[in-house]
Amino acid sequence: MFNIDIKKLLIKSQDKELVNISFKISNSTALIGQSGSGKSLTLKALLNLLPNSLICEKEIKSNFVLDFNTIGFIPQNPFTSLSPMTKINKQFFCSDKKKKEVLKLVDLDTWVLEKYPSQLSGGQIQRVIIAIALSKEIKLLLLDEPTTALDIENRDNIIGLIKNLIEDLKILVLFVTHDIDSVKDICKDMIIIKDGIVIEQGNTEEILSKSKQSYTKTLINSTFKNKDFRK
């Protein structure tokens, strides 16, 4: 199985330390924290897409090469993520055979290839974006609140799809979300961050049921609806 050991990730602006964390990913892992806690910066640092105005120091060990070919990224807003004037077919960079294969993985038929993004629903576009990510041989999938812009039915479908993909493809997942219900469904591990610092990390079920950290408890209580899960 793949694994990543982020021994050091320090992100600073000219006058402020924004993120200073270390964590391991050897499973499907959720990254949870309030707005402004440093989740998106962490993903951008892994993608090497931080703005030039920020300083980043990182020390990462992994048992595969971490680059654009091995990392897939699913953004928050599917509606602005694809080129609006280009048919879906031209937004893939792989063979027709591979397109068919990955569209099947996300439960879409090849008819979508002849459509423009505006002709698809939000859930369909998010599936296309996941299919594009899977058209490379990725080993790590970064998800940045991938269901925020979707209605509840599409949200549940996409969460179900991601869960199946993790099980079938055996890839690592780092899942940024505010939705603790879906963390329970998808992620074996979780990392809680606050103001750029790791507050707690470990097994999801243990943290959700036994955390002693007041910050974690507040996060869980404010967003976690399925109370029966907690003991």
Ligand SMILES: Nc1ncnc2c1ncn2[C@@H]1O[C@H](COP(=O)(O)OP(=O)(O)OP(=O)(O)O)[C@@H](O)[C@H]1O
């Ligand atoms: N380019 C930048 N320059 C300076 N500070 C920044 C920059 N980008 C983000 N920040 C600051 O870094 C902190 C972390 O931001 P980040 O976007 O990672 O938060 P987040 O946890 O993803 O929040 P949200 O859940 O709202 O998306 C915030 O205080 C933010 O204002």
